[in-house]
Amino acid sequence: MSAGAVTAATAPGRPKGMGPRTEATLRIVAPVAVGLIVLGIWQFLVSVVGVSDYLLPSPVSIIEELIASWDSIVQATLITGTNALIGLVLGSILGILLAAVAARWRPIDRMSAPVVAMLAVVPIVALAPVLNSMFGADSQFGRQAIATLASFVPVFLNTLRGFRQTVPVHRDLMRAYAASSGQVLRTLTLPTARPFILTGIRIASSLAVISALVAEYFGGPRGGLGSLISTSAASSQYARAWAYVVASIALGLVFYLATLGLERLLQRHTPQARRRP
Amino acid sequence: MSEPVTQVAAVEVRGVDKVFETRSGNVQALEPIDLTVAAGEFVSLIGPSGCGKSTLMRLVADLDEPTAGTVEVFGKTSRRARLDQEYGIAFQQAGLLPWRTVAGNVALPLELHGEASAARASRIAELLDMVGLADFADRYPDQLSGGMQQRVAIARALAERPRLLLMDEPFGALDEMTREKMQTELVRISAETGAAVVFVTHSIPEAVFLSDRVVVMSPRPGRIREIVAMRLGAEAERAERTEELREERVFFDMVTAVREALHGGSPIGTGARGVETR
Numbered sequence: 227m228s229a230g231a232v233t234a235a236t237a238p239g240r241p242k243g244m245g246p247r248t249e250a251t252l253r254i255v256a257p258v259a260v261g262l263i264v265l266g267i268w269q270f271l272v273s274v275v276g277v278s279d280y281l282l283p284s285p286v287s288i289i290e291e292l293i294a295s296w297d298s299i300v301q302a303t304l305i306t307g308t309n310a311l312i313g314l315v316l317g318s319i320l321g322i323l324l325a326a327v328a329a330r331w332r333p334i335d336r337m338s339a340p341v342v343a344m345l346a347v348v349p350i351v352a353l354a355p356v357l358n359s360m361f362g363a364d365s366q367f368g369r370q371a372i373a374t375l376a377s378f379v380p381v382f383l384n385t386l387r388g389f390r391q392t393v394p395v396h397r398d399l400m401r402a403y404a405a406s407s408g409q410v411l412r413t414l415t416l417p418t419a420r421p422f423i424l425t426g427i428r429i430a431s432s433l434a435v436i437s438a439l440v441a442e443y444f445g446g447p448r449g450g451l452g453s454l455i456s457t458s459a460a461s462s463q464y465a466r467a468w469a470y471v472v473a474s475i476a477l478g479l480v481f482y483l484a485t486l487g488l489e490r491l492l493q494r495h496t497p498q499a500r501r502r503p
Numbered sequence: 504m505s506e507p508v509t510q511v512a513a514v515e516v517r518g519v520d521k522v523f524e525t526r527s528g529n530v531q532a533l534e535p536i537d538l539t540v541a542a543g544e545f546v547s548l549i550g551p552s553g554c555g556k557s558t559l560m561r562l563v564a565d566l567d568e569p570t571a572g573t574v575e576v577f578g579k580t581s582r583r584a585r586l587d588q589e590y591g592i593a594f595q596q597a598g599l600l601p602w603r604t605v606a607g608n609v610a611l612p613l614e615l616h617g618e619a620s621a622a623r624a625s626r627i628a629e630l631l632d633m634v635g636l637a638d639f640a641d642r643y644p645d646q647l648s649g650g651m652q653q654r655v656a657i658a659r660a661l662a663e664r665p666r667l668l669l670m671d672e673p674f675g676a677l678d679e680m681t682r683e684k685m686q687t688e689l690v691r692i693s694a695e696t697g698a699a700v701v702f703v704t705h706s707i708p709e710a711v712f713l714s715d716r717v718v719v720m721s722p723r724p725g726r727i728r729e730i731v732a733m734r735l736g737a738e739a740e741r742a743e744r745t746e747e748l749r750e751e752r753v754f755f756d757m758v759t760a761v762r763e764a765l766h767g768g769s770p771i772g773t774g775a776r777g778v779e780t781r
């Protein structure tokens with residue numbers, strides 16, 4: 227949860243002697259294959275070796291549970307997903323705006339640095355019980371606030387870093403053109419920072435889902451994936467708990483893939499060979 | 504030059520020196536320098552690496568402030584001239600924006616200064632044609648060779664038909680053939696537009712071929728050692744500086760004159776570092 231991990235916007239290099247098509251296929255096929263093998267072993271352990279279905283529900287029983295309580299799972303996913311989405315959007319906007327301000331005015335940078343460092347190292351879900359009771363038992367606001375905070379940190383850190391990537395010759399050029407500060411922001415600073423901002427949002431997307439979900443473990447209204455996982459587990463309905471876990475994984479993946487898609491879309495015109503150290 | 508004497512100089516540098524304050528102490532990059540570039544005049548700066556050619560050019564462009572002295576461009580302060588967009592500039596590095604296409608890069612100054620998009624498109628086509636990159640309008644800078652990138656930067660510098668062109672070793676990355684072609688182009692462009700040019704180079708023949716006057720600088724701290732007037736400019740109009748000139752006697756005489764000025768009377772061969780004598 228410590229979101230201090232600032233990852234540069236570098237795409238991993240493609241192994242030599244591998245076409246882009248082969249590589250793309252492999253990237254999809256490999257994890258699917260691994261997943262199937264794991265599921266196979268799991269099913270084997272439960273149904274052949276005889277590990278108690280009560281302790282470790284088999285994949286088949288989890289799928290049955292998924293189908294049986296499909297409506298409530300979709301409901302729960304929507305609730306948690308909405309919280310995470312609101313948090314991601316708000317956190318990203320806040321992060322970008324504050325980073326712009328911090329990049330522009332040194333004193334604000336100085337003042338915000340320790341606060342952000344604190345936010346980055348303190349597990350943000352630790353705030354969950356406090357916020358949940360602050361905003362009352364029937365408000366989703368505490369969870370959204372937690373998801374916002376969790377998203378804010380990586381977006382802020384990456385954006386700030388991105389804003390500092392402009393090179394001297396480009397700044398000289400803008401000065402020679404007597405460009406206004408708005409023009410500099412639009413034509414130079416933002417495009418330079420764009421891959422960093424998008425990387426920040428991609429990191430934030432997973433954190434938003436995780437924190438929205440985990441925040442539900444600490445009270446507040448029922449109905450989200452997190453609270454249903456904890457109630458099902460508490461009442462020993464392990465297969466159902468696992469079904470909700472599967473839904474959580476799917477939700478996280480959707481968020482991740484959506485932001486990855488956004489990144490691809492906005493970077494489409496950026497040639498692959500944007501070399502960054 | 505044939506301009507009336509009353510015409511205001513393109514560049515007027517008076518008593519300019521520049522000290523860079525660094526952590527490890529002060530660096531005197533330029534000793535007091537006086538230099539006047541007339542409107543429409545082509546002046547080259549030549550000298551060993553680190554003698555302050557780029558620094559001088561940056562002072563004229565108001566990208567740095569002189570420690571002492573004044574810089575005027577067309578009778579205005581260099582700051583006013585920058586704000587009024589009196590000059591076009593090409594840096595030692597091409598400095599293209601990697602997320603913009605070739606056409607987008609050339610369009611940048613036109614866009615920033617609010618040129619209408621129809622006029623912009625035709626101007627870009629014209630410029631790309633001129634630097635021989637018409638077929639590369641939609642490419643990105645990292646898909647071009649270094650020389651091609653530099654040509655895009657030159658097209659960008661010319662985009663707004665400035666009265667003054669500041670060029671810092673713009674042809675440094677070009678092969679000999681392209682280089683000579685670009686030199687001929689530059690002579691044509693500057694004659695056509697009547698633009699004054701301040702041109703930094705390491706190549707003596709290039710300076711001789713292009714210039715009305717060659718300013719020879721010496722290093723540490725940078726100062727003007729000698730200003731060599733090119734008889735070429737007086738004898739012939741600039742437009743007539745054709746390829747044949749490169750093989751004429753007077754050309755080699757001027758090359759020799761600049762070489763001797765560079766070496767400051769010391770026997771040639773002990774070498775001012777960083778200057779090509781080809």
Ligand SMILES: Nc1ncnc2c1ncn2[C@@H]1O[C@H](COP(=O)(O)OP(=O)(O)OP(=O)(O)O)[C@@H](O)[C@H]1O
Nearest residue numbers: 523524525530532551552553554555556557558559
């Ligand atoms: N920003 C700076 N800070 C400190 N010293 C500098 C700075 N810019 C230039 N200098 C110093 O000023 C001197 C002149 O540098 P300049 O770049 O003008 O040389 P130059 O003649 O253009 O060299 P070259 O032909 O290699 O481009 C050098 O000694 C350099 O170290």
Ligand SMILES: [Mg+2]
Nearest residue numbers: 556557595671
């Ligand atoms: Mg230089």
